[in-house]
Structure formats: structure tokens, C-alpha cells
Amino acid sequence: MNRVTALFKIEYPIISGGMVWCSGWELASAVSEAGGLGLLGAGSMHPEVLREHIKKCQRTTQKPFGVNIPLLYPEIESIIKIVIEEKVPVVFTSAGNPKTWTSTLKNAGITVAHVVSSSKFALKCQQAGVDAVVAEGFEAGGHNGAEETTTMALIPQVRQVLDIPLIAAGGIAGGKSMLAAFALGAEGVQIGTRFALTTESSASEAFKNLCISLNEGDTMLALKKIGATRLIKNDFFSQVKQAEDSGATAEQLRELLGKGRAKRGIFEGDLKDGELEIGQIAATIRDILPVSAVMQTIIEEFNSQAAAVGKLRFNTGL
Numbered sequence: 001m002n003r004v005t006a007l008f009k010i011e012y013p014i015i016s017g018g019m020v021w022c023s024g025w026e027l028a029s030a031v032s033e034a035g036g037l038g039l040l041g042a043g044s045m046h047p048e049v050l051r052e053h054i055k056k057c058q059r060t061t062q063k064p065f066g067v068n069i070p071l072l073y074p075e076i077e078s079i080i081k082i083v084i085e086e087k088v089p090v091v092f093t094s095a096g097n098p099k100t101w102t103s104t105l106k107n108a109g110i111t112v113a114h115v116v117s118s119s120k121f122a123l124k125c126q127q128a129g130v131d132a133v134v135a136e137g138f139e140a141g142g143h144n145g146a147e148e149t150t151t152m153a154l155i156p157q158v159r160q161v162l163d164i165p166l167i168a169a170g171g172i173a174g175g176k177s178m179l180a181a182f183a184l185g186a187e188g189v190q191i192g193t194r195f196a197l198t199t200e201s202s203a204s205e206a207f208k209n210l211c212i213s214l215n216e217g218d219t220m221l222a223l224k225k226i227g228a229t230r231l232i233k234n235d236f237f238s239q240v241k242q243a244e245d246s247g248a249t250a251e252q253l254r255e256l257l258g259k260g261r262a263k264r265g266i267f268e269g270d271l272k273d274g275e276l277e278i279g280q281i282a283a284t285i286r287d288i289l290p291v292s293a294v295m296q297t298i299i300e301e302f303n304s305q306a307a308a309v310g311k312l313r314f315n316t317g318l
């Protein structure tokens with residue numbers, strides 16, 4: 001047990017990050033059933049679709065699960081109303097100001113965590129009264145901090161300023177990297193890419209298969225002017241790169257992105273023109289596995305690596 005397992009009433013301090021077009025009820029309830037905390041990704045759901053997914057989670061697991069709500073979501077008020085009405089125990093907010101909704105959620109008895117990419121914003125979360133902070137580094141899939149701080153550099157800096165529980169995200173897909181995050185001061189991990197590439201993820205097979213064939217350097221941060229996003233280098237990425245290299249404005253980039261491109265890429269499998277979001281760590285993943293197998297491997301690897309590293313001793317009498 002540690003502060004993260006106690007806070008969320010879970011067995012293992014492992015959270016599956018909310019991911020647009022990947023994190024439906026199948027993925028969230030499988031992660032919760034396996035002893036972690038599964039999150040539904042409200043970012044790609046209309047309010048009533050989210051309600052359906054919450055109800056399906058409630059039917060398929062007795063264990064706690066949560067909802068990730070990107071705060072820039074256009075129908076935010078309906079989404080907040082639904083998580084309160086449906087008595088969702090945990091909400092992870094992201095992409096916005098933690099001050100706006102934390103007290104409303106907490107007054108409804110919901111445990112709240114917020115995702116940040118800097119120690120400055122981690123401190124703002126603590127001041128806003130959240131229960132835990134997710135610090136997400138540059139390696140991560142999806143939307144990302146513009147400062148490009150890596151997980152390895154971010155976690156110890158956030159740890160220095162934060163008293164409440166700290167969850168590390170970005171580049172963590174196994175027990176070894178989970179252990180590294182704990183060594184840096186994290187008390188839990190939020191994992192995206194590894195869970196996007198599981199049997200229960202609702203991403204298309206075409207997207208999953210492309211992701212497990214990626215190598216080092218096959219993703220890159222783009223679209224910084226309108227919201228930095230890590231993308232697979234496909235035809236759409238090349239268009240973005242070309243536009244950015246020739247000084248495109250935020251407005252021009254917004255136009256190029258258009259609407260529904262992440263759905264086309266991730267959910268419908270348009271590998272050429274879709275917006276394909278995945279993390280750097282995909283380059284180490286070669287198979288699509290059920291969530292239970294992924295969870296078991298992470299825990300076993302964490303335990304065996306902790307034992308191996310724990311035996312190391314160096315003389316300090318210099």
C-alpha cells in the first residue's frame with residue numbers, strides 16, 4: 001500500500017490514462033478489474049455516450065474507476081453534471097485550469113487529480129485543492145507540454161514542490177520504468193501508450209498494428225502553436241511540418257487540422273491522413289496483449305527489478 005493505492009482504493013498504483021478513441025468502458029473496466037485504476041476518456045465522447053460508458057463500467061466491475069475530462073471540452077458543464085449524477089468516484093482533469101472545477105467535483109465527494117507538465121502548474125494544482133497530481137513528460141503520447149521537459153527531468157522537480165501524491169506519466173510502459181519513476185519520487189504511474197495497444201483498447205486494429213511496428217524517432221511533437229501533440233510521422237504530419245517550417249499561423253494550423261482527424265486516424269484507421277497520437281515508448285512495444293497480461297508483467301518486472309537494484313551497494317568513503 002502507498003498513498004496512491006490508498007487514495008483511489010486500488011491494489012496497484014497504476015492508472016490507465018484517459019485517451020481519446022482508445023479509453024472506452026472495455027479498457028477502463030479491464031484495468032480496474034486487474035487492480036489498477038481505469039479511466040474513461042471523455043475527450044472523445046458526447047455527454048450521453050459518456051453516461052453509457054460509465055454505466056457499462058459500473059456493470060462490469062465492482063472496483064473503482066474514473067473519468068478523464070480535458071477541461072477545454074466544449075460540453076464541459078454537461079460532462080461534469082454526468083460524472084456527479086452517476087457517482088463516478090474519481091476524475092482526472094487535464095488541459096485547463098484546475099481551479100475551475102476542482103471544488104465542484106470535490107464537494108460532490110469525487111477524488112480529483114489533474115495532469116500537468118511543469119512544477120509551476122503542479123503547485124497551482126495543490127493550491128486548487130486537488131488530491132493528486134499527474135506530471136507528464138515530453139515522451140508521452142497525446143497532447144503535451146510545450147516546454148519539452150522529459151519525464152526524467154520533470155518528476156524530481158515536481159517532487160521538490162509538491163506535498164500531495166505524485167503520479168508520473170510519459171514513457172512508462174513496464175515495471176523497470178515504473179521503478180525509475182518511483183526512484184525519482186513518484187508514488188504512482190499513469191500509462192497511456194501501453195494500454196492503447198491492448199486487446200481492450202477501442203483504437204482500430206490498423207492503428208494498433210502501425211504502432212507496434214514503430215521505431216525510435218517515428219513520433220514527433222508538432223502543432224505547438226495550437227497545442228503541442230506527439231504524432232506519428234505520416235502524410236498528415238508531413239503537411240503539418242511543412243506548414244510549420246514555412247511559418248504557418250495558429251489559424252492556418254487549425255484549418256489544416258480541421259475537425260475529427262484524431263477519430264479518423266485512431267478509431268477509423270486512416271493511417272495516411274489521420275492524426276495519429278502515440279508515445280515514444282511505442283518503439284519498445286511489439287505485441288497487442290490483454291490488459292491482465294500487461295498488468296501482470298508490469299508488477300512482476302517492478303518487483304524483480306526492485307530486488308535486483310536493491311542489492312547494489314557502492315562504497316561512499318571517498
Ligand SMILES: Cc1cc2nc3c(=O)[nH]c(=O)nc-3n(C[C@H](O)[C@H](O)[C@H](O)COP(=O)(O)O)c2cc1C
Nearest residue numbers: 017018019020043094140141142170171192193279
Ligand atoms: C492516443 C492517445 C490519446 C490521448 N488522449 C488523452 C486525453 O484525451 N486526455 C488526456 O488527459 N491525456 C490523453 N493522452 C495522454 C495519456 O492519458 C497519458 O498521460 C500518456 O499517454 C502517458 O504517456 P505514455 O503514452 O508514454 O504512456 C492520450 C494519449 C494517447 C496515446
